[in-house]
Amino acid sequence: KNEVExxxxxxxxxxxxxxxxxxxxxxxxxxxxWLQQHPGGGIVSLFMLSSGKKKHGxxxxxINIQEKHSSLHITASHPRDSxxxxxxxxxxxxxxxxxxxxxxxxxxxxxx
Amino acid sequence: xAGVTQTPRYLIKTRGQxxxxxxSPISGHRSVSWYQQTPGQGLQFLFEYFSxxxxxxxNFPGRFSGRQFSNSRSEMNVxxxxxxxxxxxxxxSSLDRNIQYFGxxxxxxxL
Numbered sequence: 001k002n003e004v005e006x007x008x009x010x011x012x013x014x015x016x017x018x019x020x021x022x023x024x025x026x027x028x029x030x031x032x033x034w035l036q037q038h039p040g041g042g043i044v045s046l047f048m049l050s051s052g053k054k055k056h057g058x059x060x061x062x063i064n065i066q067e068k069h070s071s072l073h074i075t076a077s078h079p080r081d082s083x084x085x086x087x088x089x090x091x092x093x094x095x096x097x098x099x100x101x102x103x104x105x106x107x108x109x110x111x112x
Numbered sequence: 113x114a115g116v117t118q119t120p121r122y123l124i125k126t127r128g129q130x131x132x133x134x135x136s137p138i139s140g141h142r143s144v145s146w147y148q149q150t151p152g153q154g155l156q157f158l159f160e161y162f163s164x165x166x167x168x169x170x171n172f173p174g175r176f177s178g179r180q181f182s183n184s185r186s187e188m189n190v191x192x193x194x195x196x197x198x199x200x201x202x203x204x205s206s207l208d209r210n211i212q213y214f215g216x217x218x219x220x221x222x223l
Contacts, residue, residue, distance in 0.1 A: 033212065041149075041200050043214040086155065090209065099168045100145070100212070102155040 003027055006087050006103035013110050019074040021106045023087030026068065033100065034061050034072050035086040043086075046072070077110045084108070114139065116205050116215035124221045130191040133218045137184050137205030144186040145212065146178060149200040158201075161186055162208065190220075198222045 005024045013019050023032070034046040047054050047061040049070070054061050058077075063070040074081055087103040117136040125131050137144050146158040157170040161180035178188040184205075190197055198221050204212035 031209075035212075035214075041202075041217045041219070043202065043204075045211045045213065048211050088155070098209075099157040099160060099170060100147075101157070104154050 003101050004087055004089055004103040006085075006106050008106060009104065010107045011109070013077050013108070015078060015110055015112050017077050017110075019077050019081075019108065019110075021072045021085050021087075021108070023070045023072070023103055024068060025070075025087075025089045025101075027089065027101075028092045029065075029068075029089040030092045030098075031090045032063055032070050033088040033090075034070075035088060037084040037086060037105070039083075046085075074108075079110045079112050082108055082110050116203060116213050118201075118203050118215035118218050120218060121216065122219050122221075124223060125193050126223050127193055127195060129193050130189060131193060131220060132187055132189045133201055133203075133220075135186045135188075135203030135205075135215060137186070137203075138213055141205035141207055141213070142184050143206045143208050144180055144184065145204045145206075146186070146188050147202045147204065148172075149202060149217075150198075155202075158188065193222045195222050 003026050007022045031050045033048050035043050037043045049063050058075045060073040084105040086105045088100045119134045143162045145160045149155045159178045160168040164180045175191045180186045200217045200219050202217045204214045206212050
């Protein structure tokens, strides 16, 4: 079982729809990151959170530490939101566990 | 403020050769991490450097090595290239395990 599981793997939505991407993890973490990767490879960090909720524009990220679960929401989705969204966690154990471990990503396509 | 710069952007090598990739972090960032991204394995952690010291190493063979210089610039080296080393290699810098700022990556093709 992977340490970080994302769902769904693929998501197609119509412009304007509310979108939710989920991330579950199995280890204790110090922080969880949400990343966005556009075609061509460039990665942008969207959020880093260790508790609660963060909002930036139309993007909202939440985390429930007890349930080891995080969600990324996109309100009023737009075709330019089409990208791969990746969840990554940083463990709290010593040594190599403190590295970032990544989910397999969610390919989002927003149709006009 | 300039972003993270990776050079070269594209590289084609043959099996058995070695390659060196370079990463210049955002000014003031002392933490540099390297990642490998392949279609089959996704993103995987390679190394993390902070103030010229390797803090972490991922589960990769010894053919993969790296270093960080006093100006925080970092290089990674892969010796005796194999076909499976074909990947996008990404570098990210941060103040210290905070928000990661990624470079555009170096796409390595091994023929």
